[in-house]
Amino acid sequence: xxQLVESGGGLVQAGGSLRLxxxxxxxxxxxxxxxxxxxAPGKQRELVAYHTNSGxxxxxxxxxxxxxxxRDYTKNTMYLKMNSLKPEDTAVYxxxxxxxxxxxxxxxxxxxxxxxS
Numbered sequence: 001x002x003q004l005v006e007s008g009g010g011l012v013q014a015g016g017s018l019r020l021x022x023x024x025x026x027x028x029x030x031x032x033x034x035x036x037x038x039x040a041p042g043k044q045r046e047l048v049a050y051h052t053n054s055g056x057x058x059x060x061x062x063x064x065x066x067x068x069x070x071r072d073y074t075k076n077t078m079y080l081k082m083n084s085l086k087p088e089d090t091a092v093y094x095x096x097x098x099x100x101x102x103x104x105x106x107x108x109x110x111x112x113x114x115x116x117s
């Protein structure tokens with residue numbers, strides 16, 4: 001099974017940028033479809049961006065054009081580059097790995113992103 005550790009969150013002003021990382025261990029990322037999710041206080045967890053193991057991507061409408069999901073297989077790490085951040089992007093961001101075929105999922109512990117206005 002894979003273990004996931006997110007990093008790169010922090011406090012940033014509106015309009016700024018952050019790059020989140022999701023470092024994987026225990027299993028190659030190539031075995032999984034991967035996604036970034038976020039959960040704001042009082043709200044349900046939602047999909048931000050998704051990256052299949054064949055390289056297809058999908059983004060939430062709220063972040064399209066501002067975020068890019070990618071992987072570095074040499075580092076076994078997934079990234080989420082976020083630009084033009086808005087206060088409504090404030091949330092805990094989680095990465096998730098789905099086994100191809102969808103039988104299991106693995107979550108990281110999350111990283112806080114706070115965008116000040």
